[in-house]
Amino acid sequence: MGGKSVSLAKGEKSKGEKPKGKKSTGARFRDLSLWFVLVAIVSLFFADIFLYQPDPWEEFTRIGWGMVTPFWPDANELLMSALYTVSFALLGVAVSAALGVLLAIWFHWRVVRVFSAVIRSVHEIFWGLLFMQVFGLSALTGLLAIIIPFAGIFAKVFSDVFHQQSSATVDTLAGSSRLSRFFYGWIPQAWPAMRSYIRYRFECALRSSAILGFIGLPTLGFHLETAFRQGDYSEAAAVFWVFLLLIGTVRFWFYKKLLPAYLLGAVFMLPEMPPVNASFVWQFFTQDLWPSPLLNGDLPGAMSWYGNVLADEVGPALIQTIAITQAALVLSGVMALAWYPFASRWLVGRYYWVGRFKLLVLRSVPELMLAYLFMLLFGPSALPAIFALALHNGGLIAFLLANHSQDASSQQRLDSPSGLARYFYQDLPQRYPAFLALLFYRWEVIMRESAMMGVLGIATLGFYVDSAFEEIRFDKAFFLILVAAALNVIVDSLSRRLRRAAGLKTPRM
Template structure:
């Protein structure tokens, strides 16, 4: 009886559990005036004032253009390499090349485990490890982007291939097609549009990730933002941020145009143009890396670098250390406490972004702005639509680390500034995704509510929410998984949690501490993946 009751009301129970967990996370913060620096509020006003007065001098504009190209070059090279990794490992992890049976399942599990490990560690952590191992090199940024992005793309590719319907594949098998023929004429044509769509989205993410590689000493827009923040030149900060926003918006537009033209039966000029543009970007990026930056893959694996890397990893595993952190009870106690703080930070962050999303999602939907959903047209609907949509773009285009670098000037160090930084970035992504869900709704039931005199709040509660709740929850839980991976990097600038201690351990060469912190971090990410997957299945 109890199981039947839970099954009937599982969505309601899960909603109350999630709200309760969010409220519990808020108890981690001491909500008093000591949250702010003594000049924190005045700094906030200065940053907001500079938003409308960016530095447009010739010198800064030229520097921004140069930095944009560096950021773009690293992103193109890193994501290009990630696609190769994802394509190979994704095919192997899908299991389509293995015979059914225990051995095939074992190989599939192994390759999925490799993809899981690659994507569990954030790209900035990979960058730290590569710089510590091989020194400062553009390849540190490229490999740091390639590995986690390859893991994320590979997992998506593997799932797409595994979900291909059996009927067309069986039809090809009956003609005697080989495994490669099955892939190129059966599996790939079915999944290629989905692969393209998600790859373009990851490229947009790669731009933001490339920008924050400055934190380990590599150039680009993030490096200029960091320098300008250190010098308190907030007008310069916004100039570089606007360039970052512009490139993210352009890639988002390119992606949407490419997806729409890809499905046309007749070949559109935009497809060959996109192919040429992609080839040009790849050639230009690698030419810049090899000719201008003078990076060398051979020097990266020189005897000196390999010896240094060997020493670094030996120290990480505690070789030559009389008391490695992972054999020390106090170190474990401290690491578990930081892990607990990091968990609460991630819950607080997704809670803040979800609340903001719910407050803005209706006016941000196009079918609400034009009156098709609510049967009411007001001139200010388009104003609110435009303002919120621009806010979404601004929110998601600025990386979490850049938000954290600004917020830490306002709030004292702790998990609250980290949660706010993560929430601000994910609010734009979550809002855009959920607004698109509202736009795709069947409008007829909601129109009945609107025609009976229901207000926007009632329409949201009784019309929109019941229809979109499963999809909203899927996006919320997915973004929580992403936030969990990202919590470690906001700690690099003093926003608390595992990241803050990770940076300190790197600075003081406590390498066995790094191993312990990474172990706790990976366990936390895997736990978030498991809980998120369980919750998504619960609401289906």
């Protein structure tokens, strides 16, 4: 320290400096970001990237024309599947939110944390495929496919929300049971945050519910996938617009007071339930899911079975899944940072709604559909998956950042810079911690989705899961799903450690 400043430093009100490491926060975030960029670049060499120049323009023209000429021959059919979509989503969220609260209360138990991590690490589509083997194309399959992973997600988020609350209220309840402390203290206090998260999850549930149609449930995705597959783009567009309208207008038709009526209606709306053969369910869980050598007690045989699956399928699939995830993660981040300013009134002024609309569309379109579109453009490789994931997740993060940016605008200085300088010198650095936290939060989601992308034929874990189901080899499918789940649990814990090490708070959704 120099002479004059020593004398100045002595006289300060707040004595001493904050005990911090050498590196400034900015430098730490920069280095962390650069590491991820580096990993993403290396990933590109491993990902199955293959630029093939097909002739997509004819198809694209037809898709474009279809989008502006939506048409559906049977309005009743479309309406029914829209109602099914809403019913699954409503009931799914209601039940999973309740389960999520219960899990969150005991989230300090490691077993509950691991359990929640495992159930949310399996994609809705995979849960759907599994339950379809037991319950067929029934309401139960659809509900369980939403409820189980969502309960795990709610558990994690609610537990984070509880942790963010001040403990003052709850301290007055000391001595009462854990349950009463939660129901009289934590939950009422955290309720506003929980409610807004449940609302957001409802939108996710609508998307999940729709996507479950891809595997045969009677929701909007069923018709969307069919129309897309048949190249009936006007019909696909009709379903797509209905879906977008459904998501975009939630706040106009969802009245809190009518919730019980909605739930009751949803129960009535569920498609009828085909009979379930109990002995078959038993057989499925005790026999079909396990390789026959294991069931016969042939341990060396079982080892070699697992060894073969690991070497032939898990190995290459893991490389693809991880490579696509890392590339998509970084690209999502780049897209989010590039897009969010256009949806923030504080940054771009009155035309911000154009950007908001774009982000709303991006985050509403199921990734699988985006990937299919990109496949027409880039040919079949990891590229369409990476772009689809980046567009969807980037759009989602950008939307949240734009909200943060607008919310913070009232606290900004009067003489804030304008234009690009406002973005680069002020808003971007202010948003960056939340941005990183959101991105790390999405990490496991992107991983789950890249695994699932395999059903399109990109060689991630989902490809082999799908193949195993096609070959009626449930033992293999189940094992591969477990591998995908394990991968997600690892990424989740890695993300949590990194967030903690970087001093990132839980992001506001």
